[in-house]
Amino acid sequence: MAGEERRKERLDRGIKARAESLYAVSSWREASYLLAPRAGLIIGLLIAPLLAPSLYWQRVIGLAGVYALLALSFDFLAERVGLVCIGGAFMIGVGGYISGGLNYYFGLPVVLTIPIGTFGGAIICTLVWLPCLPLRGIYFAVVTFMFPFLAVSVILAGGLFGGTEGLSPVAGLPNWVGIYLILTLVLVAIFGVRRLCGEDIGLVFQGIKDNDQAVLASAVNITRVKIYALFVATSIGCFAGAFVSHFFGFAGLSLFAIDFTIMPIAASIMGGPATLAGPAVGAFILAPLSELLRGFGQLRVVFYCVVLVGFILFKPEGLLNWASRRYHQFEHWVKV
């Protein structure tokens, strides 16, 4: 046979903890095998602000946290439930305006405005996106796309909430409080949503994504289940928005910027769709990168798009899945 043919062989590592049984706690080695990635994530995120070279970069990490939450929200809806939401900016805007507005107009303290912004915003977003939930196909995506533009139109047309200038100043958060708040919430969200997906309702979400006709035939009210999922996702998104308004001290039209929609999607695809942690990691990579590109203005958006399309075409599994595969398996070339 002319030439030598090789193929890649993958073998699972011989660590018992990967089987779904009690091995995980049977020895330190097993336990640490499972704990290491998770601990790495937690420690890495929590140390990051301390390693940042300047205040500016610390605030970048804070912003990255916002993007991470959005990416998580998008990934959860798109990959775990099957709803593609390309209107992430709408959640940021709603959360930000409610929270900032409550503080600006009524002087409510941050401790109150953020929760109200989160859950009030979630209720509004869920209600407003409700009509397209029973529909199938691209309806949800297509309608959510329009909402950031709608919001901007309404605010401008009605001269509401400060119109083009926005609301400013809005009570700020002390730097360190803000940064660690968002980082903690990112971690809570990642582990929380993962837990949710592991519960029985998570299986129903997965069922809806796999085969919604079968779910209907199983006497489950799909629309109601989608509403739950949407509420969870929009809570995360609106919290991010509420956070932004206080972290940066204002609420304005830029909350509806397209960046808040496209970057989380790019982070999600790059980081590893459906892993829920991958998108967050992706956001922490892309956000600093895009700061480096600040000089290019709007071309940053083009950068996100290129990253996104590149990853979908050439590495659709994303970084985290790739890393996880390398962690769990040996790979080497063998002669055929």
Next chain:
Amino acid sequence: MDVFVYGMVNSMIFFLMAVGFSFVYGISRLPNFAHGALYVLTGFITWSFINKTGLPYWPSVIISLIIVSMTGVVIYQFVMIRVRGMPISEIIVSFAIGLGILEGLRLQGIGDFKGFIGPGYVLPPFIDGVVSTSWVMIDLQRLLIIAVGLLILCLMWIFTHYHRIGMALKATAQNERAALMLGINSDRMANIALGIGSALAGMAAISVMPLGNINCESGYNVLTNAIAVCVIGGLGSWRGTALAALILGLSTTIMSSFGGTMWNRVLVFGIIILTLIVRPSGLFGQQKELEERV
């Protein structure tokens, strides 16, 4: 009376903007989020040819239509084809490409070139001049829009009913599997559909842009309007598209004459939400909410 005539013009504008998007979706079930980008791209390319290379109007238009059409085909052939069949990826990729092109056209930050921002970029109208009838004054360009729209309608109708490829496209739209079994290559059909759809977006640009100027915001507007028309009229239905365009055109004109153009967008969105609540699959929607695919 004014309102009626301008309403018809606006309806035609909506129709022109939507027809490319609707066509592509009807044939290949691909949401072409790059639609808005292709619209603006046509404008810029035509402007560049006319002003930078001094080509006369018609050749510029034709060349740029061809370029835009090819762009659509390239997008399909090199990108979309790889995500065909995975609905989530299709939407995301299409959105990313559209956004990338649109934002890229701002071209800020590359060297000294400030990009296509500012009111200075204008496409010349095809016909200059104003017609004044006993009822209403209207500029010829607007009348031209109606003419172009009707022409496109007729051409599309003839194409899909009498031409081999047109009928093949129609077949793919109705039932992709059956068309495949008859030897119609659905990928080629999607290619053609995207080419035609892009060209339609371009024609809309040529007709409508002279009314204002070329800018990137209009890309988002076009996309939103196209989506509005398609959702209200029902995805994949000609009659629906036409009727929805009519409704939107007339109502926005009426709204403008009362309150100014700022509330137009809100009105459009309001109608969309209303449609989704009352008649979710659109006026003549082909896509039933609960499709049985046994």
Next chain:
Amino acid sequence: MNEKRKVLIKVRNVNKSFGGVVAVDNLSFELLEGEVLGVIGPNGSGKTTIVNIITGFLKPDSGEVFFMDKRLTGLSPFKVAELGVTRTFQIVRPYPSMKAYKNLIVPLWSQRARRFAGSRGGDRDAVAIDLLEEVGFERDAFVPYKLASALPLGYLKRLELARCLALRPEVIICDEVFSGLSMSEIASMLPLVEKLRMKGATLIMVEHRLRELFSVANRLLVMNFGVKIAEGEPEQVMEDERVRRAYLGEEISF
């Protein structure tokens, strides 16, 4: 002869057309409690359409469907299932990314299943595995733990039935549950249907495989081009002139 059995499903004058094609033409029939009604007919006779109409996946152009005294027409599919009228799909619809027993968590999570669950409701995993064992997934061979996408068709068909059973159904409508199976798979599927019948389940079985159907069905309904052409005991129906013509064509005479 028999004591008067309860009528579970009543189909009255249902019509359905797609474009110009009439799928169901003025169809009426009743389903009695505890019986196995076989629905047969050549391809395109409207069998699956009427199943879709009864279970809410399609709305009829006219006519009514009743379950006991409740109107089923126009209800959405999950409400129909909620009432206890369940169905399997002709082209199986498992959740491929989940393990077999996890597939059953979805119906067990529904309101209906929860109502019947009682004290054991919390442990759906255990209930799921028991259900799978009932339909013939060998627990010792760890079959319930396999990924649904890795299962052969025979098991997937049983999974469809298990999905219905998880809802503690009043009626199970089996849409071509024997189709696509090899002879040995059919041979192992048949006892399952028998078992269901013994337990008093009410079934509608839409089938192509007449021999297997005859061994379980009490009554047959024959359709052709959307019209009911015969109804009654299997032997009678197969003697019917019209039925023979429908299956074998006009020219053949006996």
